[in-house]
Each structure stands twice: as C-alpha cells, then as structure tokens.
Amino acid sequence: MKNRLFSVLLLISTILLSVTVMAESESEQDSVKRGEYIFALGGCASCHTNTEGDGKPLAGGLKMETPFGVFYTPNISSDSKLGIGSWSEQDFIKAMRKGISPEGDHYYPAFPYTSYAKMTDQDLLDLKAFLDVQPAVSELSKEHELSFPFNQRSLMAIWKWLNFDNSEFKSNPKKSTSWNRGAYIVNGPSHCVECHTPRNLMGGLDTDEGLAGNEDGPDGEAVPALIASNNKEFGDWDVSDIIFSLEVGMKPDGDFLGGSMGHVIENTTSRLSEEDLKAIAEYLKSPEG
C-alpha cells in the first residue's frame, strides 16, 4: 500500500515537473520570437552583417567611414570567445544602454547606444534571447582605425558626459498609445534619429534639431528632414504615404527610396507590423510633444 502511494506521488510529481519545464521552454521560445521582431526593429543586420563583403550573419566587419576615422562593426554572433555568446543579461543591458563593454571599456557612439538607452528591459532581454540562439561565427572583430585623440577610448567618458542622454523613454500622457509607440520606435530601437538628426562638431546629436535632417549623413549621403518645417515634400505626405514608403520603399510621386534607407526598409521597416508602421507615421506627423 505504501509502495503504491509512493508510485502515485512519483507519477504526479513527474507530470508536474515536465509541465513546468515545458512551460518554461515555451516562454523562452516566446522570448526568442519577440526578440526576432526586436532584431528587425533595431535593424541590427544592417550593420552587423557585412552583406556586401559576403560576411557571415552577425560576424560584423562592415566598414564605416566617419570624420573621426574608420570603424568596423564587431562580431555579435553567439560565439562565446569572439562573439557575445558568453555575456550575461546584465552585460548585454549595460552595453546596449550605457555603451560600456563587459570589460568596462566605453563604446564609440557609431554603435547607437545613444538611442538603445531608451529601450525597455523586456525588449533588450528578448533581443538577447534571439541573439543567443543564432549561429556562432568564430571570426575576430576588426580593430577600428582611428587617429589621435579619437583612438583614446577613455576620452569617451567626457563625450558621453556632454552628449549622451541616458534617461529612459518617457511616454507622453497627452498623446495616444500609438503615438507613444511611434516615439519609442523612432527614438529607441529603430534609432531613426541617429541619421535624420544633425550632429554637432563632436559628433553628438543636436537634440534641439531633432529629425531636422543631416546634410552630411553616413556615406556622404544627405539625409532628409522628417519634419514639415524643414522638408515640405515630406510634410505633404499623409499617414498612408509614410506607411507605404516604409513598407515598399516607394514615395508618393512614384520615385523610390534607395541608398542607406533602402537597407533600412529591407532589414527593418518592411518587416514591421501594420500597427507599428501606423504608430511611426502618426508620430512623424507631429513629433513635437
């Protein structure tokens, strides 16, 4: 009798245990799935996969020429030695939000932690869950080629002090949920402001001129303003025009967006939900708070 009771108890506990394990792996899968969407939202592949140089996914190596020197994007694959596979959740959040490596070094703002600082814990952890299950690529990240004084990473502390607003995203209670979602996407994960806002002499974002365009954008491209007062053409676009251009790349006049924005459309905006595209459009129609 005692034996029987024991077996029943054992059976029940086994079932309970397997149910918990299943539930856990299910929630992990949910996290990976959400992380895949955050990965698209951030357009991580645009810079960390060197498509033109036939680089392996997330192995970095994309060359970025800037007035301060040449940057090469690093390997963010799940390789535990040469990628970021061994990072803890805390390491990852600190890198994304504070621009500090697990070793305590400052990152250069070519890595737009200046925007990622606005991202929620949940989004960052989901993103990490997705990155953790991507293939490991055992390739060494290339060293940046920067001239003095820009090659002194420690000086970035001063730069951050002057140029880095690491406050978290604050929603505006006077605006709709959708507008706030758009504001979060544009200023946070999708980091639109990094190219569409002019920069000061130190390369920091000129936040008084948010989304006012940048004559000297990446790759020598002029990046248009996204506010009506600085860009009449864009000011005339309605919500449906903005959504369609983000989805397909076609402007209302039948012309096409290309260059860097072409990659953004491919890796980010064409992969977003209709709801998020609407949110972005709603925010861009009236970005002032």
Next chain:
Amino acid sequence: MKKLLFYVIRTLSVFLLLSVTVVPSWVYAHGGATGVVKERMDAMSAMGDAMEIMGDMVKGKRPFESSAFLEGAKAVIDHSAKITVLFPEGSLSAKSEALPKLWTEWDQFVVMVKRTEKEADKLAALAENGSDSRALKKQFVKLGKSCKSCHTDYRKKKKEEH
C-alpha cells in the same frame, strides 16, 4: 511708333518673366542631364509616373481601375526591357545618380532588371484577367520592392540644388 515698340517690349518682358517663374518644375527635374543619362532618367520618370498612379489607387487616393494597372504595368515592362541599354559602361556624369559598382556587378544588375520586368508581367496578367483589387495590390507591392532593391544597391541620390 515709339509707343508700339514700348508696348511690344513690355509684352515680351512680361512674357519672359512669366516663362521664367511659371516654367513647370519638370523642365528642371533632370536639369542639365544630357545624352544617354537624360534618356535613362526620362525612362525612370515615365515608370515613376505609372507607379504613382497605381500607388494612389493602392492607397485608396484614387478610384480603383484595373485598366490603369494594365496600362501602368505595360509602361514598366516597355521601359525596363530597354533600360540596360541606357547604362553603357562608365556612363556617368555630374547629373547621373548611378553608382559605378553597377558596372562591376553588371550581371547582378541585369538579373534585378529582369526580375522587375517579370513582376510587371505578372501585374499586367492579373489586370488582364480581371483579378480583384487585393490581388493587384499584392502584386504591385512585389513590383515596388523589386524596383527598390535596385535603387538601394545602384543609385545614390544627388543632393538637390535649390
């Protein structure tokens, strides 16, 4: 006589002034481009016009007409079938927005143009078969994405002069 001359001069100058200020913007759109560069820019514009009309219908800004999709798709087919000829090797000018790597990756470029032509073919076929607006919209988006991929890789917009 003097009065008449004055009148003629005045009329002429008013006319001149008007023609300078009221000249439609398209005259300047490809301002300065000549020869084959102008030809391909004009071909691109013609395709853009067709895409604009269809795009307006897709967005619900214009009443939906499948005949417009047939016409528009045909315009894209006609121009894209001839477009590679308008990119002879090294044909760059100050006005051209083509990137030089177009010629180092010529085969890839041709593949992309062919894909655009094929997507436009499909759109024309759908419009001819009287497919519904949903099917046409879906195919139009595919065509648009094909146009975009080429523009992403091989075109760099020149800074506009004001």
